[in-house]
Amino acid sequence: xxxxxxxxxxxxxxxxxxxxxxxxxxxxxxxxxxxxxxxxxxxxxxxxxxxxxxxxxxxxxxxxxxxxxxxxxxxxxxxxxxxxxxxxxxxxxxxxxxxxxxxxxxxxxxxxxxxxxxxxxxxxxxxxxxxxxxxxxxxxxxxxxxxxxxxxxxxxxxxxxxxxxxxxxxxxxxxxxxxxxxxxxxxxxxxxxxxxxxxxxxxxxxxxxxxxxxxxxxxxxxxxxxxxxxxxxxxxxxxxxxxxxxxxxxxxxxxxxxxxxxxxxxxxxxxxxxxxxxxxxxxxxxxxxxxxxxxxxxxxxxxxxxxxxxxxxxxxxxxxxxxxxxxxxx
Amino acid sequence: xxxxxxxxxxxxxxxxxxxxxxxxxxxxxxxxxxxxxxxxxxxxxxxxxxxxxxxxxxxxxxxxxxxxxxxxxxxxxxxxxxxxxxxxxxxxxxxxxxxxxxxxxxxxxxxxxxxxxxxxxxxxxxxxxxxxxxxxxxxxxxxxxxxxxxxxxxxxxxxxxxxxxxxx
Amino acid sequence: xxxxxxxxxxxxxxxxxxxxxxxxxxxxxxxxxxxxxxxxxxxxxxxxxxxxxxxxxxxxxxxxxxxxxxxxxxxxxxxxxxxxxxxxxxxxxxxxxxxxxxxxxxxxxxxxxxxxxxxxxxxxxxxxxxxxxxxxxxxxxxxxxxxxxxxxxxxxxxxxxxxxxxxxxxxxxxxxxxxxxxxxxxxxxxxxxxxxxxxxxxxxxxxxxxxxxxxxxxxxxxxxxxxxxxxxxxxxxxxxxxxxxxxxxxxxxxxxxxxxxxxxxxxxxxxxxxxxxxxxxxxxxxxxxxxxxxxxxxxxxxxxxxxxxxxxxxxxxxxxxxxxxxxxxxxxxxxxxxxxxxxxxxxxxxxxxxxxxxxxxxxxxxxxxxxxxxxxxxxxxxxxxxxxxxxxxxxxxxxxxxxxxxxxxxxxxxxxxxxxxxxxxxxxxxxxxxxxxxxxxxxxxxxxxxxxxxxxxxxxxxxxxxxxxxxxxxxxxxxxxxxxxxxxxxxxxxxxx
Numbered sequence: 001x002x003x004x005x006x007x008x009x010x011x012x013x014x015x016x017x018x019x020x021x022x023x024x025x026x027x028x029x030x031x032x033x034x035x036x037x038x039x040x041x042x043x044x045x046x047x048x049x050x051x052x053x054x055x056x057x058x059x060x061x062x063x064x065x066x067x068x069x070x071x072x073x074x075x076x077x078x079x080x081x082x083x084x085x086x087x088x089x090x091x092x093x094x095x096x097x098x099x100x101x102x103x104x105x106x107x108x109x110x111x112x113x114x115x116x117x118x119x120x121x122x123x124x125x126x127x128x129x130x131x132x133x134x135x136x137x138x139x140x141x142x143x144x145x146x147x148x149x150x151x152x153x154x155x156x157x158x159x160x161x162x163x164x165x166x167x168x169x170x171x172x173x174x175x176x177x178x179x180x181x182x183x184x185x186x187x188x189x190x191x192x193x194x195x196x197x198x199x200x201x202x203x204x205x206x207x208x209x210x211x212x213x214x215x216x217x218x219x220x221x222x223x224x225x226x227x228x229x230x231x232x233x234x235x236x237x238x239x240x241x242x243x244x245x246x247x248x249x250x251x252x253x254x255x256x257x258x259x260x261x262x263x264x265x266x267x268x269x270x271x272x273x274x275x276x277x278x279x280x281x282x283x284x285x286x287x288x289x290x291x292x293x294x295x296x297x298x299x300x301x302x303x304x305x306x307x308x309x310x311x312x313x314x315x316x317x318x319x320x321x322x323x324x325x326x327x328x329x330x
Numbered sequence: 331x332x333x334x335x336x337x338x339x340x341x342x343x344x345x346x347x348x349x350x351x352x353x354x355x356x357x358x359x360x361x362x363x364x365x366x367x368x369x370x371x372x373x374x375x376x377x378x379x380x381x382x383x384x385x386x387x388x389x390x391x392x393x394x395x396x397x398x399x400x401x402x403x404x405x406x407x408x409x410x411x412x413x414x415x416x417x418x419x420x421x422x423x424x425x426x427x428x429x430x431x432x433x434x435x436x437x438x439x440x441x442x443x444x445x446x447x448x449x450x451x452x453x454x455x456x457x458x459x460x461x462x463x464x465x466x467x468x469x470x471x472x473x474x475x476x477x478x479x480x481x482x483x484x485x486x487x488x489x490x491x492x493x494x495x496x497x498x
Numbered sequence: 499x500x501x502x503x504x505x506x507x508x509x510x511x512x513x514x515x516x517x518x519x520x521x522x523x524x525x526x527x528x529x530x531x532x533x534x535x536x537x538x539x540x541x542x543x544x545x546x547x548x549x550x551x552x553x554x555x556x557x558x559x560x561x562x563x564x565x566x567x568x569x570x571x572x573x574x575x576x577x578x579x580x581x582x583x584x585x586x587x588x589x590x591x592x593x594x595x596x597x598x599x600x601x602x603x604x605x606x607x608x609x610x611x612x613x614x615x616x617x618x619x620x621x622x623x624x625x626x627x628x629x630x631x632x633x634x635x636x637x638x639x640x641x642x643x644x645x646x647x648x649x650x651x652x653x654x655x656x657x658x659x660x661x662x663x664x665x666x667x668x669x670x671x672x673x674x675x676x677x678x679x680x681x682x683x684x685x686x687x688x689x690x691x692x693x694x695x696x697x698x699x700x701x702x703x704x705x706x707x708x709x710x711x712x713x714x715x716x717x718x719x720x721x722x723x724x725x726x727x728x729x730x731x732x733x734x735x736x737x738x739x740x741x742x743x744x745x746x747x748x749x750x751x752x753x754x755x756x757x758x759x760x761x762x763x764x765x766x767x768x769x770x771x772x773x774x775x776x777x778x779x780x781x782x783x784x785x786x787x788x789x790x791x792x793x794x795x796x797x798x799x800x801x802x803x804x805x806x807x808x809x810x811x812x813x814x815x816x817x818x819x820x821x822x823x824x825x826x827x828x829x830x831x832x833x834x835x836x837x838x839x840x841x842x843x844x845x846x847x848x849x850x851x852x853x854x855x856x857x858x859x860x861x862x863x864x865x866x867x868x869x870x871x872x873x874x875x876x877x878x879x880x881x882x883x884x885x886x887x888x889x890x891x892x893x894x895x896x897x898x899x900x901x902x903x904x905x906x907x908x909x910x911x912x913x914x915x916x917x918x919x920x921x922x923x924x925x926x927x928x929x930x931x932x933x934x935x936x937x938x939x940x941x942x943x944x945x946x947x948x949x950x951x952x953x954x955x956x957x958x959x960x961x962x963x964x965x966x967x968x969x970x971x972x973x974x975x976x977x978x979x980x981x982x983x984x985x986x987x988x989x990x991x992x993x994x995x
Binding site: 424427457 | 887
Binding site: 055056058061062065066069081082083084085088090091092094095119121122166169174175194195196197198199202203205206207209210212213223224225226228229231300301 | 542545546549635636637638639640680683684685686687694697698764814818819820821824827828830831834835837839840841842843844904905906945948949952953955
């Protein structure tokens with residue numbers, strides 16, 4: 001009997017706690033429940049689970065959560081974000097692939113889906129999903145050095161690397177998008193680096209701050225505060241044009257290296273999801289990207305809100321897939 | 331199960347495991363050019379497990395020898411200890427508990443967390459009780475209430491998507 | 499500094515924020531105290547809720563959860579021998595025997611006071627000298643990590659129980675299990691035997707609660723529960739004299755410093771801090787044989803170090819924007835979503851928020867101790883719930899916790915597997931703790947070895963010549979040597995008899 005009292009007390013405590021927190025977060029949960037109807041066009045009728053194959057708090061997670069906040073308003077249902085951070089994202093991707101194609105489980109991930117297949121780690125890729133489109137791209141993929149570094153520009157780096165092959169130490173996470181960037185850079189410039197695995201985004205920052213490596217390829221948005229503080233310097237970004245948020249950082253193209261690599265974030269349903277459901281989701285995506293509030297928030301993270309419909313997204317990924325395969329990271 | 335040869339058995343078992351582990355490493359491929367590949371550490375650990383398991387077996391035999399020489403003097407003590415240890419130990423409830431847990435796990439995706447948990451709780455409580463404290467009504471109430479409370483809190487408030495099974 | 503802190507206090511001294519801290523601490527304690535649910539889970543669940551709040555309010559709630567979640571683990575550790583979280587494994591070693599002797603109240607008093615003081619000390623360190631301490635973390639690269647992991651692994655020797663070979667074996671098994679799944683660096687799936695669900699390997703949580711909680715229920719099933727209390731809960735002594743507290747001062751200081759130090763190093767975390775502090779206390783003691791039989795020193799070492807690791811883990815986060823563990827990684831995400839760029843400029847640009855966080859930490863620390871002291875007698879009453887009812891409920895909560903890790907039933911299966919493994923290990927008299935230590939540290943060892951070799955382009959020498967690495971390796975060799983020497987001396991003395 002005592003256990004029951006305890007249980008009820010625990011329960012009451014939990015419910016109370018949540019109620020208070022809920023009250024404080026009314027601003028987030030401004031969901032409208034006005035979509036009626038019962039047939040398949042009434043999607044969604046229950047919460048949608050978004051699987052993020054990356055840790056809570058990382059850039060994939062933040063981009064997804066921000067998008068989800070606006071999607072909730074557009075679709076009129078709750079978005080539940082599940083972080084499945086294991087085995088380089090393959091576990092989460094597989095989870096979506098294996099789930100019911102009913103529109104209530106959706107994947108939000110990036111370039112790594114393509115790379116895992118190319119590396120032979122998994123036997124599925126973007127085309128095994130019903131892609132719903134893209135809502136954001138990170139065009140700030142940069143080469144960053146410690147401010148004390150002798151390299152002031154890509155030219156310095158290339159000249160030094162050509163004379164001293166395998167002497168420039170560059171950090172990456174083997175098999176990740178940045179690893180491909182390095183291989184592409186080596187191929188484009190005829191240089192050879194000592195490519196070293198140091199771990200994820202924050203481990204790279206630690207290693208560069210600690211002076212153990214010469215260059216980290218990373219996204220500008222993740223190191224912006226270190227650039228501001230004068231600890232780091234960005235040598236350039238791999239996009240078509242300079243970023244609005246960082247007009248001082250030149251592109252690789254400007255510096256004579258013809259290399260454009262953007263990190264894209266796509267939404268994918270398991271194969272066989274009804275077309276009208278994917279369509280509803282895509283339309284919501286398009287509306288959110290057009291929303292100025294969303295655009296402003298995304299620019300705060302130094303990423304670019306871009307809407308790509310499923311056909312465009314598939315086309316882009318097909319192109320990238322070919323490019324990555326040619327680089328052959330093995 | 332736990333006889334005087336238990337260390338010998340566990341040592342031999344681990345020795346076998348280490349051999350299996352070592353053989354499995356030969357299929358590992360390195361995806362990067364590096365001094366040591368993904369098979370380096372597993373090989374080392376497999377060898378260490380083999381070494382330590384041999385040490386365990388040897389020391390077990392040594393102890394057995396020592397015991398034999400001492401046994402004659404301390405027969406009484408020995409028997410009293412073993413009697414105490416084997417007092418009312420039955421392995422049936424252990425096997426039943428295990429079977430319950432496995433069943434709970436296997437059926438959960440089909441039946442759902444809510445029902446399976448209540449069912450599991452009831453039977454597990456039953457298995458753990460002896461005649462003096464089989465209070466079935468209490469078990470049923472506690473099972474249902476705690477399953478419902480857990481399910482509600484985690485699924486509806488914390489959004490941990492516990493399997494809903496036939497109820498979903 | 500003082501002014502900033504005062505400003506911080508004024509910004510959190512609103513009814514709403516205090517209420518959030520109180521709720522955070524309470525919820526954290528609940529999550530921490532239920533085996534299978536952890537501070538990490540509590541924060542992951544509440545993170546989205548904070549997105550709608552202003553930064554100070556949101557972070558205050560998370561700090562309450564963090565402190566509560568790490569501290570709550572001491573309750574089941576002392577009463578039921580179940581570590582509520584990885585941070586309280588070592589608390590079970592002496593806390594539970596104390597409870598068995600009828601000293602549960604005393605164990606709680608020691609644990610709560612050490613948690614409070616350990617937390618307080620680390621928060622003060624965080625406020626005063628975060629920037630220079632953060633710089634130390636930067637000095638640790640793969641060579642240094644490799645050495646410090648080797649050093650930590652040798653502690654298995656002190657945590658082995660009766661038989662050193664068996665302890666070492668358990669540690670090796672732990673390292674072996676950590677190898678299942680994608681290899682570090684090149685992600686080649688090892689020991690998966692073609693099952694793609696094994697690609698991700700085993701998560702620490704199912705391993706830990708499987709080994710400790712599931713195996714426990716199997717052991718209880720063996721004897722069948724008798725409605726008989728081992729401990730008379732009406733006659734429990736709560737009294738601890740000032741002198742008894744003062745006797746712990748060196749132990750407390752050493753353990754707290756270890757906690758802060760390990761907290762600062764990204765990647766090692768509070769799960770190991772308590773074990774290392776315990777082993778250090780045992781090694782430094784004149785009566786190491788009393789450890790494990792219910793000596794307050796063990797409780798003090800474990801509980802002061804795990805709370806001290808909180809402040810430590812926040813040091814690199816606040817001063818450099820580098821997260822030390824999964825919890826601080828989530829806090830980092832929380833800061834970014836609020837538009838605060840974590841990094842070297844955080845303190846300068848958003849000093850108000852940072853000092854608000856400090857103030858919230860101090861307040862949460864006080865509430866944590868307060869709640870635990872008030873609840874102490876109630877927790878002890880948990881012992882009067884028949885185990886045949888309590889344990890099954892704990893099992894289902896473990897299942898929820900394991901499932902919550904990655905929302906898949908595989909982790910629940912892993913939980914059962916390690917439960918059975920733990921049962922057989924206990925039956926064959928193998929200690930469980932070295933397995934957990936090996937499981938946590940094994941991947942760090944391998945990853946840093948391989949990363950170091952990549953960095954040095956295949957040269958093993960830097961592992962021995964880098965000053966910090968060399969220092970830790972020397973200490974390792976020295977402490978092992980000392981251990982074997984004293985063991986040998988003891989044996990010789992025995993032979994004389």
